[in-house]
Every structure is written in C-alpha cells, then in structure tokens.
Amino acid sequence: MAALPSRPETGGRFAALDSLRGLAALVVVVNHCLNLFPVIGGPSGAVDPVLAGLLRSPLSLLWDGRGAVAVFFVLSGFVLALPWVRGSGPRYGAFVIRRFCRIYLPYAVAVAAAMGLATALAPLRPVAISLWFDTANWTEPVGLAAVADHVLMLGGHNTFDNAVWSLNHEMRLSLVFPLLLWPIRRFGWMGAALLAVGLYGAAGVITHFLGWHGVPAEVAATVRFAACFILGATLAGYADRLAAVPRRGLGWLALGAGLLLLWASREPAVMAAASGLLILSIILPGPVRAALLRPWPLALGRISYSLYLVHLPIILSAVHLLHAALPLPVIALGSGLLSLAVAFAFHRWVEAPANRLGRRLAAA
Numbered sequence: 001m002a003a004l005p006s007r008p009e010t011g012g013r014f015a016a017l018d019s020l021r022g023l024a025a026l027v028v029v030v031n032h033c034l035n036l037f038p039v040i041g042g043p044s045g046a047v048d049p050v051l052a053g054l055l056r057s058p059l060s061l062l063w064d065g066r067g068a069v070a071v072f073f074v075l076s077g078f079v080l081a082l083p084w085v086r087g088s089g090p091r092y093g094a095f096v097i098r099r100f101c102r103i104y105l106p107y108a109v110a111v112a113a114a115m116g117l118a119t120a121l122a123p124l125r126p127v128a129i130s131l132w133f134d135t136a137n138w139t140e141p142v143g144l145a146a147v148a149d150h151v152l153m154l155g156g157h158n159t160f161d162n163a164v165w166s167l168n169h170e171m172r173l174s175l176v177f178p179l180l181l182w183p184i185r186r187f188g189w190m191g192a193a194l195l196a197v198g199l200y201g202a203a204g205v206i207t208h209f210l211g212w213h214g215v216p217a218e219v220a221a222t223v224r225f226a227a228c229f230i231l232g233a234t235l236a237g238y239a240d241r242l243a244a245v246p247r248r249g250l251g252w253l254a255l256g257a258g259l260l261l262l263w264a265s266r267e268p269a270v271m272a273a274a275s276g277l278l279i280l281s282i283i284l285p286g287p288v289r290a291a292l293l294r295p296w297p298l299a300l301g302r303i304s305y306s307l308y309l310v311h312l313p314i315i316l317s318a319v320h321l322l323h324a325a326l327p328l329p330v331i332a333l334g335s336g337l338l339s340l341a342v343a344f345a346f347h348r349w350v351e352a353p354a355n356r357l358g359r360r361l362a363a364a
Helices: 015-034 049-056 058-063 065-085 092-124 131-136 144-151 162-175 177-210 214-242 250-264 268-283 287-292 295-302 304-322 328-363
Strands: none
Touching: 015 058, 015 065, 015 268, 015 287, 015 295, 015 304, 015 328, 049 058, 058 250, 065 162, 065 177, 065 214, 065 268, 092 144, 092 162, 092 177, 092 304, 092 328, 162 177, 162 214, 162 304, 177 214, 214 268, 250 268, 250 287, 268 287, 287 295, 295 304, 304 328
C-alpha cells in the first residue's frame, strides 16, 4: 500500500480517528449486551475458573465500556482542539451552536424515544435478568422531574437511556472548552499538565467535602473528565508533527502500550493515558492508521454517535418483549445487530440533519 498522507481527509482531519470512535461505540454495545448476564452484570455468584480467567484476560477489552468512554473523552479533546491549534478555530458563538446541534439535538430525540419505550413496555418487565438490568434501567416512571433533568442534562435520572451519562459531561466541557484550551496554547504541555493535575485535585476536594452523590458528584466528575479533554487537546498540538514521523513501527508500539494500560488499570488517569496512546498509534503513520482507513471501520465511525444513543433502548426493549419466547443469548445478539441497523437510519434522519443545521446556524 502506498504511504498515506498525513492528513487523509479534506480539511486536515485524521479520518482514522472516526474509526476509533466507531470501535469504541461498538465496545459499549457489547458491554451492555453482556451486562444482561449475571456473570458480567452481577450478581455473579460462583464463577467457573475457566470463565473467571477469561473475564480477567485481555479479551475483556472487547467489552470494556469504561475504557471506551475514556477514549471518547480524550478523542473529543483532540478533535475540538485541532482547528484552534492550527490557527483556524471558530468564534465561540459558532462553536457552541455547532456543538449544541451536534450533541443535544440527537440526544433529545433518543431520550424521548427511550422514555416512550420505557412507558409502553414497563408492564412487560421481566424479573431477575441481572443486577445491572434490574436496578439501572427503566426503574422510574416518566415524570416532570425526570424530563427536566434530561432537558437540562443534570445526570440525576439516567435510567431511560443510561448510556447518555457521558454526554452530560461532554456538553458541559464543550461549553468551557476554549477556556480549557487557553493555557495549553499559551504554555504548551507544561500548562496542560498543571491544569490537568489542578482539576483532578479539585475534583477530589469537591467529593471529599461535599459528598460522592448528587450534584457534587456530577460536578466533580465533569471536572475530573476535563483532564481527558486536556490530554486530547495537548496531543492535537503535536499532531501534525507526529503524523510526519518516518518510523512507521512506532504506531504498533503505542497501540500495544495503550491496550496494555487499558487492560491493567481501572484508574481514570491511567485509562486517559491509555486512550492517548491509542490516539497516538493512529496519528503516527503506519499500518494501524491504514487498517482504520478501510471502508467498514470508517462506516462504523460515521454512525458511532447514533449507535451510542440508540443501542440501549433497543436492547432493553428486546428483553422486555422477547424474554419469555427466546433465550437470552439470542436476544442479546439480535438486539446488538439490530442496533447497528437502527443507528444507520438514526444517523441519516436525525444526526446528519442536526449537523447540517448546526453548520448553517453557525455560518449565519
């Protein structure tokens, strides 16, 4: 294969990073499908030693939902910062309009649909599927408090489509992202490191003095996840130079190190560093980037946000409707595949129009 250009898409985007986002979304889908089973979603009870070893093996990366979300956050910081570090960042008003249409409008449609499905299918609720299914999904009626919480993205009632918890932090951090970016642009990696450590410490102070639940916990989590955005933005500052590095084997090294860290630790800071290494493996020229520029991972990347939004209501609906007629493994596999098909439709009819609307409003 001929050498790939440093910027494989018009406008200087690293298209292979879309594929990484798509793979991370697919990992979240697999995670939620497997959470239907008590051995993953709890309570597991006694576990066969062979299965226990499998659950602790590197194969667990295939359903590591927390690691996938860390990738989302670091990747968002990278993608958002790239225009600014190249000197072509948008004005703040245009930036906020585009982010609002990009994140909030599809989110609102997906949550409204999830609330409708939960209301319609609640009487069919099965019992004792798994602890995760029984306690984290569709556990409250649609009421004014829940609707207001979702409209304001407060994060206190994420039982209808609980995957959207990360979008609350994504939206908040998007609103202040230019402020986070200033010390990075002004002082480089040193400014980024000081800001990230300071924010991480501030999150600890908030939870220590104000508690680990409710509004303080939400605020602390947003402050902590800001460090992921900062790491991604710092990588963006060096992206074009890294993309021109001649040693093509470095991509494999960064990929291996990132996957190893992601498997070895559940500490948020370590998962953020691992996510940064995965992104680095794609920025660097070589076979990792080439593999993710193939048609199917790029197609998965295009629908990644839609897939993230729609898969959980589909999985939950399938279990409610079919638990008495089909084995749970069949339901899990079928609903996961159906989620991919629905995501393509949702992208075409909801997400893509919302993005076009954002571009038109921002231009105006």
